[in-house]
Every structure is written in C-alpha cells, then in structure tokens.
Amino acid sequence: MTVHFINVGQGDSILIETPTKEYILIDGGPPDASEKVITYLKQQKIKDIDLLVATHPDIDHIGGLLNVLDHFSINEIWDTGKFYYTRTYHRYFRKINKKSIPLKIVEVDTLITFGHNNQVSLKVLNANSLFKTNNQSSLALSLTYGSVDFLLMSDVERKQEIKIMQRTDVDSEILKVAHHGSDTSSSYAFLQAVDPEVAILSYGRDNTYGHPVGITVDKLLDVGATIYSTAKAGDIVITTDGEDYSIDVLGVGRLISKPIH
Numbered sequence: 012m013t014v015h016f017i018n019v020g021q022g023d024s025i026l027i028e029t030p031t032k033e034y035i036l037i038d039g040g041p042p043d044a045s046e047k048v049i050t051y052l053k054q055q056k057i058k059d060i061d062l063l064v065a066t067h068p069d070i071d072h073i074g075g076l077l078n079v080l081d082h083f084s085i086n087e088i089w090d091t092g093k094f095y096y097t098r099t100y101h102r103y104f105r106k107i108n109k110k111s112i113p114l115k116i117v118e119v120d121t122l123i124t125f126g127h128n129n130q131v132s133l134k135v136l137n138a139n140s141l142f143k144t145n146n147q148s149s150l151a152l153s154l155t156y157g158s159v160d161f162l163l164m165s166d167v168e169r170k171q172e173i174k175i176m177q178r179t180d181v182d183s184e185i186l187k188v189a190h191h192g193s194d195t196s197s198s199y200a201f202l203q204a205v206d207p208e209v210a211i212l213s214y215g216r217d218n219t220y221g222h223p224v225g226i227t228v229d230k231l232l233d234v235g236a237t238i239y240s241t242a243k244a245g246d247i248v249i250t251t252d253g254e255d256y257s258i259d260v261l262g263v264g265r266l267i268s269k270p271i272h
Contacts, residue, residue, distance in 0.1 A: 012156045012250070015027075017047070017048060018047070021041065021215030022039075022040035022075070023037070025038065025187065033062075036079070037064040037163065039075030039076035043075075049078060049082050060079075064089045069095075070097065077099070077106060087115060088113065088115065091138060091150055134155075136175045136179055146165075162205055166193075166196070167189050172189070173201070176204050181204050181205050184209065185208070188227070197227045209239065210238045216243075
C-alpha cells in the first residue's frame, strides 16, 4: 500500500493506493492546488477514483476538489453532511449532483475494506454532529494494512481527540497531525496514546496562521516522533507491505526504511 501526502501548500490532500490498485483521495487542498493534485494523480496513471473523502467543507480541503471532479471518474464520495455557506461549497455540491456521483454522509465507525481478504481498512473515528464547527466535524480516519496503522486526523480539535481515545485504540505508526500543527489539537495525552513513529505535518511555507506552532512540534518530538512536513519536504510517500514501511521524500534521492517495532 502506498500513501501519498501531496504538497498542496496550506491545506491537506492524501492519496491512498491499495495493494489491489484501488484509489482513495482524501481532500484536495485549496483551489490553487487543483492543478497540482490533478497532475499528481495522472502521473500515478489514475483514471478512476474508487473513493473520494471530503473531510470537511473548509476551502483548504475541498477547494481543489472542484476541478478534480471534472478530470476523474468518482465511484463514491464520503462527506460529513456539514452545511457551509460559501460559494466554493455550493459549487462543489452542485457539481456532485450534476454528475450524479453517489454521496454518503458517514458516521463514526463507518468502515470500508479493500483488497484480498479485506486486508486494507478505512474507518471513521470522528464525524459531524449537532452544534459542531467545521473543524470539530472533520472526518478523522484510521487506515490499517496488516500491522501498520495510519491515523489521519484532518482538523479535529482536542475535545474530539479525547472522545476518540475513549472509544478507540489510537496507537499508530504514522500520524497525520491535526489542523496543520495548530495549537487547537494534538494534546500531549493524545500524542502519548498514539505514540507515533512518524508525524506528517501538511502546511504551506510562510503561512499567515503560524502553522505549525512550536508547542505542537515540541510535543511531537517529546513523544519520539520523526517529523516530516510538506512545506519542507514536498510530497511525502509512505510505502508499506503491512509489516515494514519506507518513506520517500519527493520521490527521489532520500529513501528511509524503518522496521516496525
């Protein structure tokens, strides 16, 4: 299985390729990242996307998806169902309706499996509920292949982290850090429970939000995580056979292999 953390600047976009060649795209970054995402997917020889996940309706997550919908056949979309009063959101939903793409409003514990003997699983750990903000409603996801676990936290906040910890074993080798390394997320208790070997930060260089904040970086280092960021490393690709994994930065030159402990 290959998981691509695509460098889309200040935003998120993750591509998953299963061992049996199913493709899952999680978010598409901001609008100006759409060309990058489309080019990246075409370089991987992708024509059909089996599952597209919009973790929440903020522009830095769904903005780049509008053009993606025009370039690829989408089999199914997962969405929070969180209504948002923006032009980008309305254009996104109109396009889905026009193309008659099946859309599923997912809940906590929604699960989908891929591959021989359902060897790859993607499970929803956080979803929308009444009175939550967009970030609080983000779809946090657990991706598992064999003994290798990825925790993809979108933009969830500390309160949601606590609830996830209470009902789920969050221990994972790879953590996609919530909310671009903001101080709204990544409590020390949560990071200790995850105990990540690798932490991925997705953010734009010189962004106006101050992401990632120093206290979050310090906490990640304190729990022993090796940190990679899209702002510094560019595209980050993690390949796993379900037992070991390797990290390829920008696809050239620097290949780091680490065994599972």
